[in-house]
Amino acid sequence: PPGTWLLYLPCAWSIGLAAQPGCLPDWHVLSLFGVGAVLMRGAGCTINDMWDRDYDRKVARTASRPLAAGDISTFQSFIFLGGQLSLALCVLLCLNYYSIVLGAASLSLVITYPLMKRITYWPQLVLGFTFNWGALLGWSAVKGSCEWSVCLPLYLAGVMWTLVYDTIYAHQDKRDDIIIGVKSTALQFKEDTKQWLSGFSLAMLLSLCMAGMNCNQTFPYYSAVAAIGAHLAHQIYTLDIDKPEDCWKKFASNRTVGVLLFIGIVLGNL
Structure with missing residues (x-):
């Protein structure tokens, strides 16, 4: 699923950047983070569905989710969530102590993110803080601690x-969100969405350049950053915010953005 990739790829970027010059990323660490991403994405979805079950019943796209549809109980969801988090903890305990503490610190974001749409028009920002924690954790898993001059720009x-x-994803549900009182950046930006997305994209590209410069990345890395810029420009230019199917297509295409950067990191390090 796209969401799992979008959670995993910042981890992979960080692991790749932390590799020794001339070496491929540590495939053992990449694999651990892959398993962790699947488990934590699943746990995040479970938590989100538990918080949002009453809202989900009122939205056509989410009404069939198991909790919203009444197929499972809240208690069963807690049991399932406990299993997911227990397995994720097993993965986390395979890392060094610094990374264990750093990884555990993200749990508060995972739990509280679903509440943000009730109180702010910027829940996507909180999701960004949550989903990209791996940009910090990946480096520390390889190196034993964070190199903030690299990790912070990568995280940003x-x-x-x-x-x-x-x-883009939030524009799919904006009509339902207005009715049920849920907030999002899609509702905040409205017809100015493309201008905001362009600004965020520029900030992303500049931050990637800073991260690359601070860890001596080479031409393939910056070529990937340029390709990402072109991809985002096309994505934003052709986006139709009033067509849910186009919003989904553009959202899902962001996996390509993440993969492009990972390839650039790997090649730039060789």
Whole structure:
């Protein structure tokens, strides 16, 4: 699913950037984070569905979710969530102590993010903070701690990227969101969405350049950043915010953005 990729790819970027010059990323660490991304994405969805079950019943796209449809109980959801988090903890405990503490610190974001749409028009920003934690954690898993001159710009780039793709995603549900009183950047930006997305994209590209310069990346990396810029420009230019099917298509295409950057990181490090 696109959401799992969007959670995993910032981890992969960070792991790739942390690799020794001339070396491929650590495939063991990449695999651990892949498993962790699947588990935490699943846990995040479970938490989101538990918080939003009453809202989900009122939205056509989400009314068939198991909790909203009444197929499972809240208690069963808690049991399932406990299993997901327990398995995710097993993955986390495979990392160094610094990374265990850093990873555990993200749990508060995972739990509280679904509430943000009730209180702010910027829940996508909080999702960005949550979904891109791996940009910090990946580096620390390889190196033992964060190199903030690299990790922070990479994290910021990921947050800006999330604001792009999740604002697009939010336009799918904006009519229902207005009716049920849920907030989003899609409702905040309205017809100015493309201008905001362009600004976020520019901030993402500049942050990626800063991260690359601070860890001595080479031509393939910056070529990938340029390709990402072209992809985002096309994505935003052709976006029809009033067509849910086009919003979904553009949202899902962001996996390509993440993969392009990972390829650029790997090639730039060789």
